[in-house]
Amino acid sequence: xxxxxxxxxMEMMTVIAIIGILSAIAIPNMIAWRSNQQLxxxxxxxxxxxxxxxxxxxxxxxxVTLTFDPTIHGKExxxxxxxxxxxxxxxxxxxxxxxxxxAMTTNFxxxxxxxxxxxxxxxxxxxxxxxxNSSGRQLLVIVAATGITRID
Numbered sequence: 001x002x003x004x005x006x007x008x009x010m011e012m013m014t015v016i017a018i019i020g021i022l023s024a025i026a027i028p029n030m031i032a033w034r035s036n037q038q039l040x041x042x043x044x045x046x047x048x049x050x051x052x053x054x055x056x057x058x059x060x061x062x063x064v065t066l067t068f069d070p071t072i073h074g075k076e077x078x079x080x081x082x083x084x085x086x087x088x089x090x091x092x093x094x095x096x097x098x099x100x101x102x103a104m105t106t107n108f109x110x111x112x113x114x115x116x117x118x119x120x121x122x123x124x125x126x127x128x129x130x131x132x133n134s135s136g137r138q139l140l141v142i143v144a145a146t147g148i149t150r151i152d
Contacts, residue, residue, distance in 0.1 A: 032135060038099045039133040046104075046129055046141045047149045049096045050113065054147050057115035063122070066113040068106045068129065101134040108143075119147050 050066060057064040098104055108127040116122050121143070129141040140152045 035101055035133045035135050036137060039102055039131055039137060039139055042099045042102045043131055043139040043141055043151045045096060046131070047151055049094075050141070050143060050149050053113070054115050054119045057117055058119040061117045063117065064115045066115075068104065068108065068111045068113075103132045105130045105132075113143060115147060121145055121147050 053064045053066050106127060106129050109123060109125065113127070114122040124145050126143045126145045128143070131139045131141070141149060142152060143149050
């Protein structure tokens with residue numbers, strides 16, 4: 001009685017070839033998907049950060065400045081609450097770093113957004129934050145003159 005257990009070399013090579021072909025098809029799509037997810041996630045993070053600064057201005061009854069400065073560690077957004085000297089409370093600073101593979105440009109005057117204590121922009125001029133990923137896809141975080149944000 002002969003026992004046939006295991007796989008032949010030909011069967012094993014066939015399975016490896018099929019796995020290789022499927023990997024060659026799937027990996028580029030996964031890389032593009034990851035790049036797009038990082039871009040979308042960064043846009044939501046920036047929108048949340050801007051909305052948080054607006055809320056902080058209203059809640060603290062003070063001005064809050066958001067600075068978009070690509071020279072701080074390469075790419076960071078800084079939120080700095082000001083006009084709290086009357087209560088002897090030091091300004092609070094928060095930073096939001098960009099994800100790898102995402103570039104940011106803004107068209108705000110001086111690279112800053114300043115919210116007053118009513119949650120409105122002090123210069124009454126909105127602007128956009130343009131995010132671009134490594135494959136060239138862009139998303140815009142638009143800040144209206146009223147301070148409301150949206151992602152396009």
